Amino acid sequence: MNLSLTHQNPEVKADLKITGSKSESNRLLILQALYPGIEIENLSNSDDTVVLKKALEKGGGLIDIHHAGTAMRFLTAYFAAKENCEVEITGSKRMKERPIRLLVDALQRMGADIEYKNEVGFPPLLIKGKKLHVDSVRLKANVSSQYISALMLIGASLPNGLEIILEGQVTSTPYILMSLEILQHAGIRGEFKDDRIYIQPTKEIEPTRIAVESDWSSASYFYSIAAIAQSAEIRLSNYRKTSRQGDSCLARIYRSFGVETEFHGNSILLKKVSSKRPKCIHEDLRNSPDIAQTIAVTCLALGMECKLDGLHTLKIKETDRLQALKTEIEKLGGKVKITLDSLHLVPGNSLNKDVLIQTYNDHRMAMAFAPMAMKTPIKVEDAGVVSKSYPDFWKDLKNLGFQAQEII
Ligand SMILES: O=C(O)C1=C[C@@H](OP(=O)(O)O)[C@@H](O)[C@H](O)C1
Numbered sequence: 001m002n003l004s005l006t007h008q009n010p011e012v013k014a015d016l017k018i019t020g021s022k023s024e025s026n027r028l029l030i031l032q033a034l035y036p037g038i039e040i041e042n043l044s045n046s047d048d049t050v051v052l053k054k055a056l057e058k059g060g061g062l063i064d065i066h067h068a069g070t071a072m073r074f075l076t077a078y079f080a081a082k083e084n085c086e087v088e089i090t091g092s093k094r095m096k097e098r099p100i101r102l103l104v105d106a107l108q109r110m111g112a113d114i115e116y117k118n119e120v121g122f123p124p125l126l127i128k129g130k131k132l133h134v135d136s137v138r139l140k141a142n143v144s145s146q147y148i149s150a151l152m153l154i155g156a157s158l159p160n161g162l163e164i165i166l167e168g169q170v171t172s173t174p175y176i177l178m179s180l181e182i183l184q185h186a187g188i189r190g191e192f193k194d195d196r197i198y199i200q201p202t203k204e205i206e207p208t209r210i211a212v213e214s215d216w217s218s219a220s221y222f223y224s225i226a227a228i229a230q231s232a233e234i235r236l237s238n239y240r241k242t243s244r245q246g247d248s249c250l251a252r253i254y255r256s257f258g259v260e261t262e263f264h265g266n267s268i269l270l271k272k273v274s275s276k277r278p279k280c281i282h283e284d285l286r287n288s289p290d291i292a293q294t295i296a297v298t299c300l301a302l303g304m305e306c307k308l309d310g311l312h313t314l315k316i317k318e319t320d321r322l323q324a325l326k327t328e329i330e331k332l333g334g335k336v337k338i339t340l341d342s343l344h345l346v347p348g349n350s351l352n353k354d355v356l357i358q359t360y361n362d363h364r365m366a367m368a369f370a371p372m373a374m375k376t377p378i379k380v381e382d383a384g385v386v387s388k389s390y391p392d393f394w395k396d397l398k399n400l401g402f403q404a405q406e407i408i
């Protein structure tokens with residue numbers, strides 16, 4: 001499904017409930033499978049969470065997790081440590097290009113029986129679950145934090161717990177802290193200090209009800225809309241002032257675009273308070289890689305220069321996001337230089353009209369470019385990709401005055 005998108009009203013007002021964080025949901029589902037006393041509230045309705053839940057219910061055999069990176073990584077560790085289970089985990093064409101060797105190597109050193117079905121280092125994987133005895137493992141930490149979270153989530157279920165020694169500069173650190181906080185919330189002891197993580201062995205936990213906060217990465221598109229609009233008041237729930245999600249740094253970053261965040265009870269109110277903004281934004285997004293696309297497109301829409309660093313993980317996500325951003329921004333008239341870990345955008349004098357934005361099976365390409373329709377009519381290819389993290393995205397956008405029409 002391709003969509004033609006327009007937006008005529010410079011004033012935006014809306015009140016939306018955003019689905020639960022997929023990162024929190026997927027961690028909690030793994031923990032719940034290991035410790036049945038956990039009850040989860042506000043679970044994400046994203047495809048990535050649905051596939052993970054179904055895989056856990058199936059418990060073995062052939063499992064296809066499509067595009068879901070966290071599901072692939074978390075389930076690899078989960079099944080490797082689950083005695084007497086045999087599973088083949090596969091995914092989309094892109095999933096078969098997303099590296100998993102660092103995690104598989106670590107699990108194999110812990111005693112796991114995992115084989116590559118096709119290419120070494122990439123899914124699909126053949127896993128024969130067994131008891132893992134080794135209780136200390138070293139892991140390169142600068143490629144994806146998901147490998148580390150995957151090990152942390154199974155750590156407490158191992159006979160002696162698990163020590164993880166991190167090598168190199170740690171990336172996406174807030175996601176590691178999220179894993180630790182969720183374990184602690186469930187009653188599992190653990191610590192993360194310098195380059196060492198330790199998770200204490202835990203046989204049982206007290207029954208606990210844990211509420212998932214709504215997804216901050218999904219909120220980023222509304223920050224972008226508020227920044228681009230002439231006036232905006234957008235209320236989003238359910239959010240907390242002290243969030244486990246690193247992407248809550250949006251509140252700080254979008255202040256530079258004139259958007260203030262007010263916290264009221266369990267909701268946030270995004271208010272456009274000023275049209276003054278700097279000529280150039282410079283951010284290191286090592287800790288919040290998922291909002292890079294949103295910020296780049298906001299800057300393009302507002303005619304601002306933007307320098308983003310710390311983007312070394314973007315090449316191995318749903319698509320090569322650095323290349324995808326460059327190609328699509330240049331179609332609209334911006335100039336983009338990319339390196340292996342950075343992006344520099346210089347906006348053009350005007351924005352091209354009716355450009356078809358390609359989405360490359362990446363939900364965030366579709367959602368990040370959508371706010372651009374407030375400045376120039378655009379078309380979005382394969383708009384259904386949003387369901388990976390935010391199935392209600394287009395419906396919610398209509399509530400903000402966007403007109404979306406299906407086109408061939
Ligand atoms: O652990 C998680 O839930 C995630 C970690 C991040 O991945 P990397 O650590 O690979 O950057 C992030 O991009 C992804 O969307 C979700």
Ligand SMILES: C=C(OP(=O)(O)O)C(=O)O
Binds near residue numbers: 068069070290364
């Ligand atoms: C990178 C993402 O997800 P994953 O790695 O879990 O596929 C994302 O949602 O932006």
